[in-house]
Amino acid sequence: MKCQVIVDMLERLAPKRLAEEWDNPGLLVGSFQQEVKKVYICLDVSLPAAQEAIACGADMIIAHHPMIFKGIRHVRTDLYDGRLLQLLLSHDIAVYAAHTNLDIATGGVNDVLAAAVGLEGLEGLAATDEGAGAFIGRIGCLPEEKSLDEFVQQVKKGLHAPCVRVVRGNDRPVRKVALCSGAGAEFIGRAAFKGADVYLTGDVKYHDAQKAVQQEINLIDAGHFATEFPVVAVLADYLRQEAAALKKPLEVITDTVSADFFEYA
Numbered sequence: 001m002k003c004q005v006i007v008d009m010l011e012r013l014a015p016k017r018l019a020e021e022w023d024n025p026g027l028l029v030g031s032f033q034q035e036v037k038k039v040y041i042c043l044d045v046s047l048p049a050a051q052e053a054i055a056c057g058a059d060m061i062i063a064h065h066p067m068i069f070k071g072i073r074h075v076r077t078d079l080y081d082g083r084l085l086q087l088l089l090s091h092d093i094a095v096y097a098a099h100t101n102l103d104i105a106t107g108g109v110n111d112v113l114a115a116a117v118g119l120e121g122l123e124g125l126a127a128t129d130e131g132a133g134a135f136i137g138r139i140g141c142l143p144e145e146k147s148l149d150e151f152v153q154q155v156k157k158g159l160h161a162p163c164v165r166v167v168r169g170n171d172r173p174v175r176k177v178a179l180c181s182g183a184g185a186e187f188i189g190r191a192a193f194k195g196a197d198v199y200l201t202g203d204v205k206y207h208d209a210q211k212a213v214q215q216e217i218n219l220i221d222a223g224h225f226a227t228e229f230p231v232v233a234v235l236a237d238y239l240r241q242e243a244a245a246l247k248k249p250l251e252v253i254t255d256t257v258s259a260d261f262f263e264y265a
């Protein structure tokens with residue numbers, strides 16, 4: 001099918017108008033007119049991911065993080081970004097990114113994260129600039145209360161995270177949980193204000209942890225990668241279903257070479 005048909009499927013799930021103003025979602029490489037038989041889904045278009053996509057015969061890569069953000073001043077093939085572009089263009093691979101629009105969308109990254117850690121009754125955490133019912137982050141409840149230690153184990157299991165960082169801000173049992181996938185430390189105050197017992201996110205710094213303690217909210221930093229990667233499989237299933245509904249052949253595969261950059265030594 002045409003690349004445009006797949007883009008239409010993606011934008012029904014995560015309309016581009018939902019994206020934050022600074023973001024750069026959409027078709028970043030290739031043409032809406034090109035034929036696509038196989039798509040490859042990942043968080044980041046790295047060289048290893050692009051190489052895996054090529055080895056698998058994919059025609060299109062769908063990524064969460066945009067590989068092009070700002071103006072390109074050169075395409076130097078002795079540098080990483082230029083080499084990556086050369087590789088993609090020389091294999092006729094289209095690249096599409098669904099970033100903050102997919103974070104915000106119903107059924108997107110944050111809803112997938114909430115489901116993976118067992119939350120119910122979800123509401124939005126913070127209204128976006130777009131307003132009109134669009135929210136970044138989610139707040140919901142566990143079906144039954146748990147200790148913080150039990151919930152930490154549930155998060156590790158649900159996200160396949162070998163390790164998480166925990167900040168103890170209160171000793172209440174955990175029932176109400178707020179979360180934001182990726183780097184969400186800016187919403188610690190919002191989560192506390194909304195009465196969450198725990199706030200789950202990634203990319204937390206020392207002074208963010210201090211703020212959580214001062215606002216008496218527990219914090220779980222499960223990492224940027226682990227809080228976002230579950231959306232890859234969900235997006236793959238979504239595209240398979242959409243293609244099946246159109247009765248059009250489309251193969252969908254997912255990144256098996258990427259992992260969190262951080263190791264625990």
Ligand SMILES: [Zn+2]
Nearest residue numbers: 182183224228
């Ligand atoms: Zn991210």
